[in-house]
Amino acid sequence: MEQAIAVAAELKGLNAFTAVLADQANFAASDLEKRLDRGEELPLGGRTFAVKDLMGFDTLGAGVGIQLGALPMDESTLLGVAHAMETSRPPASSGEVGRAKASTPAPHMEAEYQHLRIGEHMQFGRSFEEFTVGETYAHWPGKTVTEYDDHLFCLLTMNHHPLHINSHYAQETSDFGQNVVVGNYVYSLLLGMSVPDISGKAIANLEIESLRHVAPTFHGDTLYGETTVLGKWESKSKDDRGVVHVETIGYNQDGKVVCIFRRKVMVPKENYLAARGGEQPARPVAQPDKNWSGGAQEPAPLTR
Structure with missing residues (x-):
């Protein structure tokens, strides 16, 4: 059993999270906000933790990890959460020309979510040995x-075709009736x-x-x-x-x-x-100075 650290983005799908842990906790996703408002704790796997630690919407962000209180979770449970989130993606339409493989819950899911394990960094790229043909x-x-994305890319690359940047042109003359x-x-x-x-x-x-x-x-x-x-x-x-x-x-x-x-x-x-420093080559080491003496720091007191 390991202390559970999960990527915040995976935990936003509370319904999926609830479904995975239904056999360990007696609660419904619809009750979470009510419990949060009341400041209650939630029993899970024989332990309790504050509902705010699970939901934490104010602190959730892309790539931000959150810790589920003191809740121990085994790895298979975390992978189950990740699997439930993965199946919420829209599957690619079958029968498309050039489709490499039908979109199903991926059998390699465990490899995809190694970053959920405590003490390991999020994977960025793969070595030659880590690739498997067919995966x-x-x-x-x-x-x-967004429209902004499209216009900015066109302007940066000097592609001024009106199909992309002129909505009136696209509506009046194109086969699509809108910008592409x-x-x-x-x-x-x-x-x-x-x-x-x-x-x-x-x-x-x-x-x-x-x-x-x-x-x-x-x-x-x-x-x-x-x-x-x-x-x-x-x-x-x-x-x-x-x-x-x-x-x-x-x-x-x-x-x-x-x-x-x-x-x-x-x-x-x-x-x-x-030979080049492992997973994060050329990464510098933070150097202590007058602003940071090294290690974890207590926040400075507020002054008026």
Whole structure:
């Protein structure tokens, strides 16, 4: 049993969280806010903790971890929470051309949520040894594409096509009757989503083998991405690296696939990483000075 640390984003889905722990606690998700208002504690697994420690909406944020009071949880329970959250993603529509694999609750879920274990950092990229041919990595979180995103990307890249930046033109003359998000932004967004799971440790991005925009994306659509490993092979010239061949698909809130691309990425082996400082190479060490003496600090008293 380990002290449970969970990523805040996973715990916002209270209904899913409740369903997973239903056999350990007698409560309903709808009761949580009432309990929170009353300042009550919640029994769970023979222990109690403040409801505010579970909900903590004011402190929740992307990538922020929260501790569930003094509640011990085994690893399988945490993975169950993650699995329940994962199944709330909209599945990609089946039958799409180029679909690598039907979207189902991923069998690799345990590997995807290693960052839930105490004392371990959130994974960023993979070594060559950590890739398995046939695995699909569901990237999180998704991203809602706004009109501002689309216009800014077009202006930064000097793509002034009116289909993307002129709503009157799009309404009056296009087949879609509205602005279409520029395809390069859709691709870039999905590529960025894949970095923590695929190329966060990459030595080089070798090739974009193919890129297809199979359906339009509109302002207000929310995009999700997932990547399947198609193949991997060791470098012929250096023994500390290899190449992985992957396919990424992006789909909207309705599961409609909008973009498919394949790429080849050169990634390091474990011996390459070990020779360069491990998981976080070139990370500096914080140096004590007049503002910080080192270690945990008590907050300075407030002065009027």
